[in-house]
Amino acid sequence: MNQAQTTAALLAAATAAAGTITYAALSAQSQLFGKLLIAGSNPDEIALTYDDGPNDLATERLLDVLAQHNVHATFFLIGNYVRQRPHIARAIASAGHLIGNHTMTHPWLAWQSASRIREELQSCNAAIEDTLGTPVRYLRPPHGARRPVVFRIARELGLTTVHWNILPGDWKPIGAGEIAARTIRGIEQAQRHHRASNIVLHDGGQAGLGQPRLPTIEATGLLLRHYQTQPQKKFVTVDHWNISSK
Template structure:
């Protein structure tokens, strides 16, 4: 697809989002300059387990589409461990936010990232996407990368293969409808990976992404604790886990306002993964 066609598609998608308001569709991801490297499995983190609905509840009514019909995702090599770090020269780090989008917290996080010209990665839950389409549109417009975090945030190790597929596939469908492209990254809720998740993710063209530093914001330990955890864990290649939904994330919002300028002042380049073509 040519560059001018990509921007035309984005404009059309964003126009659709504006017309539909909270139920609108969204635009196109902007490619970036970070590359991933394999690591070891991260510890589980996140809010309490939610129960997954029946698979029939995952099916979404198709929205009016713009641009060419979607193409089948490129199948990837099946990994045995998730990616923990990003590679590349210099002081590169990546900020990631899970469980959203949420209208109470995600806009403030996007505002802070925009203030400093920083892009981040958001791992989205399908049930939140369909209620906050305009926020996914904004992520696309501002160049953030989104990943698949399942539909209902279940513990995948308690589901069968069909249920895991439904959780992942329905969320990728929702992302494509609202963001403009299918996701190329997947993160298992609670960091609970199993063989089926790795296999299904690869079949759907998604690499498994975990994290290096857990901000512990999901425990609401206090803004100062979150800031100290991230600043002390800062290092080249680090992937930071934070949350913009799944509970009271006001501490996460305030912490970002404090640690982001600190990281930038200390020479860190906050990046996102490179888009595969």
């Protein structure tokens, strides 16, 4: 092999390695960097999860919709917003929903130093635990971004890392009907693969408090009405799968 061929081979290997690392760091279901809690094996189970709250304009309205249908969801909260809106975080907990860690300031954890990762997770835990008086057991890394040190620090803090298998893209400027339709298609696909459904929706946004998430609230109502005619469907919180797997 001449020098040009050697250089080309090295470049190809480096490109492949970079692609593998990117996939492991960002793919929602990759387990290459560590074990993730994604979804159970019962295709009739559905977890509604909401990221980036608490949020003034949406979270409390969402709680009303969920209560109307007697459904519990999982909320991954940003610590800074919990500090600013503790009454909303308490309302989520009082309604019986599961609350998890979504970091203090919503950075891409895969690209942060170990000390920054620990600070983000510890500070968010403290914000939630100071507000609610109960420990936090679940983490969803912002954007799903992670690397091995994220899993290690999460384990040291007693956190199980949670991802998803359905991402409707409700943060984009789309209407409630399209959010619901995308979610239903995702649930049907998961069912075909004999998997439960772990859906990421958003009641807040990383840009700040007051994000316009009302289409998500309306879409939640559409989904709950759609599945209320299917009594075999069961809405669960993500800890149900963690407990079931032990």
